[in-house]
Amino acid sequence: MNLQPVKFKLTPWKEVISGIIGYFPGKMVILEKFWQKMEFQFSFPQGERDSRHDTKNLPQRLKRFGIYPREARVYNETNKEWTGGKMTLLTKRQRDILALLIKEEEYVTVKQIAARFGIAERTVRYDLRWIECWLRENGSGLLKTAGCAGTIDRSAQDFDAERFREALNDIHHRALSAAERRFTILLYLFLEPEAITLRQIAERLNVCKNTVVSDMDAVDGQLAQAGLRLERKIHYGFSLAGAETAIRGFYIRTVLDGLARNLISEAHLLVWLKAASPGQLSAIIDEVESELRVEYSDSAKKELYISLLVAAHRVLNGRLLPDGPEDGEREDGYRQLDRLYDTWAAGHRIAMPRGELAYIRQIFRGAKLANDRNDIGDPAASDAETMLLCQQMIDDARCYLGLDLQNDLELVHGLRTHLKIAVHRLRHNLSVSNPLTDQVKFQMPFFFEMSKKIIAKYEGRIGAAVPDDETAYIAMYFGAAFERSLCSGFMPTALVVCGGGVATSGLLITRLKVMLPEIKLIGPVPAEKIAATLAGTAVDFIIATAPVKGLGKEVVRVNPLLENDDLTRIKTLIFRNSSRKQLQYLSDRNLREAEERWELGELIPREALNLNVECKNWQQAIRCCGQPLLEQGAITEQYVEAMIKAVLDYGPYMVIIPEIALAHAAPEKGVRRECLSLITLRQPLQFGEKNKEWVRIVIVFGARNHQPEQLHRLVKILEQPGNIERIKEAAAHDQIMRLSNR
Secondary structure (H helix, E strand, O other), X not given: OOOOOOOOOOOOOXXXXXXXXXXXXXXXXXXXXXXXXXXXXXXXXXXXXXXXXXXXXXXXXXXXXXXXXXXXXXXXXXXXXXXXXXXXXXXXXHHHHHHHHHHOOOOEOHHHHHHHHOOOHHHHHHHHHHHHHXXXXXXXXXXXXXXXXXXEOOOOOOOXXXXXXXXXXXXXXXXXXXXXXXXXXXXXXXXXXXXXXXXXXXXXXXXXXXXXXXXXXXXXXXXXXXXXXXXXXXXXXXXXXXOHHHHHHHHHHHHHXXXXXXXXXXXXXXHHOOOOOHHHHHHHHHHHHHHHOEEEOHHHHHHXXXXXXXXXXXXXXXXXXXXXXXXXOOOHHHHHHHHHHHXXXXXXXXXXXXXXXXXXXXXXXXXXXXXXXXXXXXXXXXXXXXHHHHXXXXXXXXHHHOOOXXXXXXXHHHHHHHHHHHHHHHHOOOOOOOOOHHHHHHHOHHHHHHHHHHHHOOHHHHOOOOOHHHXXXXXXXXXXXXXXXXXXXXXXXXXXXOOOOHHHHHHHHHHHHHHOOOOEEEEEEOHHHHHHHHHHOOOOEEEEOOOOOOOOOEEEEOOOOOOHXXXXXXXXXXXXXXXXXXXXXXXXXXXXXXXXXXXXXXXXXXXXXXEEEOOOOHHHHHHHHHHHHHHHOXXXXXXXXXXXHHHHHHOOOOOXXXXXXXXXXXXXXXXXXXXXXXXXXXXXXXXXXXXOXXXXXXXXXXXXXXXXXXXXXXXXXXXXXXXXXXXXXXXXXXXXXXXXXX
């Protein structure tokens, strides 16, 4: 369908809500809200145009009011020109729905889509009308039946689902979100050889200048954090200013983040960077690996690949690095790198100066290794330096963990290799990116804070501040060593209850030992001996082949043949119990006052403790629990949303004590002071979107660092026999405020 914009009369009121109105078959009128405005656009099917409406001067009149239609021309990034006619743009949600329809070859109902994306069915039907327009413009359509959303018309001979996916990934085919616009603006600033004006950006993004002005303020803040600045010149436009190495490092991180967040596809990135023969760059990386006898990690290979493209593009735009002193004798692998990259660049008519080749060598020296088959790398003096740094950091960790990890060869070798590369990257201002940083902060807060304090002691020696991404890597090394050192003490003990014969019980025990060798097993015993066994043996949970009473222990019922679902449920219990034991150990290490007594009322004020709260879902439960802390000003609304996002991203990992959710997020997400709140639920709720866990108690805690002392104290109270049940059953505050760690 061709949508044709038509003129309409604008009201004289300044408070007018502007919007897009589209006329579709069936006389359907649609309103779409954008940027706190509404943009109006009449559109008619072919042959139904009303002669009373005139399109003359419409674009100019609309732009005066900051109004742009959701039909756009296509900006060709290669030719730097607008091509083709108008096309319908889709929002991110609409693109996600279309991606689902492309993936599912069968009919999908409106109800299924609404449940999948958490929106109303009415909203789904609205989105489907835009999707149908987009499909018709791209040579397809939407097949519908009564009660169904439909499926994509795949009847055309040239139908190609991959072509649709590529079109959806093209930035210029989207109604961009704020994050997408700002990412695209950063790319424009980096890739343009000259300055770029507000008008040029607005036209390419199909938004008004006021929107771009707002985005530029946010972009300026991002650049400032990276030590860069945005230069504004009247009648000239915007350009970047800062050290060239800093600019490249920032954009390598930005591009990697954009790829990870699906803000741009790799195919379209290659178009933007004018990259030809990208396969040759991958071959260069492979050959350097072979020459140096190392294996780069997958993430490092992607970073090296982007770095080579970025360097070539900057040279092409005349943004050169100065020639520095030669870096001494180079290994054969790096000489091969110089030759291969110089040959690739020459084939694309790019002359690589000496400073550029030296920069590429620095990038490769700082790449993260998956395997190092020799000692090729830094000189012996640098290796001795990193070995000393490694030993000192491991000694520091002993003070926090109470463990001597110097004999953990896996830790010593891994941390030493990592520090050698990390110190090189930090000293040469090379970008550091860790996709697991937020997850480490969320799931390993103690180790992150410990590593942060340890590495801070050596920043002067390193000569650079250590970012959180690097700290998270170090925390992962210490966390893994901690689990290896005490794995036998933290691994749970399970009682196996089987009422079958010898063959059945023998098969179950054998399969458990083969598939879950880390778990300690007792039994098998018949159901009538459960009580006697629990009386004399410490057991964490019970694995049973028939319904049994657990006498206060969690029970997981399994098929004697151990199906996949059975293993998943057992692994969940293993993770929960081992995590709880780790938390208890670290709480004991953190709280030195062995004789001190404290009560629940000292940790959680009465106004932050609510009993028998009625909540519809786990999201509402987190919000209800966090509300008193919001009112006190201890946390921000951003922190509450970050806690919910953490559950969506990482699952119910905070349920490490049965039926208790310890909800939290990273301190920088909005913690103003250390705080605790608690609610009990009238009815249990399942937490998480997958691998759901039943919860009766929700605790929200916030800490200015990643070592919340109040939480450690609360854990000691919960450890006391009977305290958790008393909290669950409490009907009044006075029944639990005096609960203590004694």
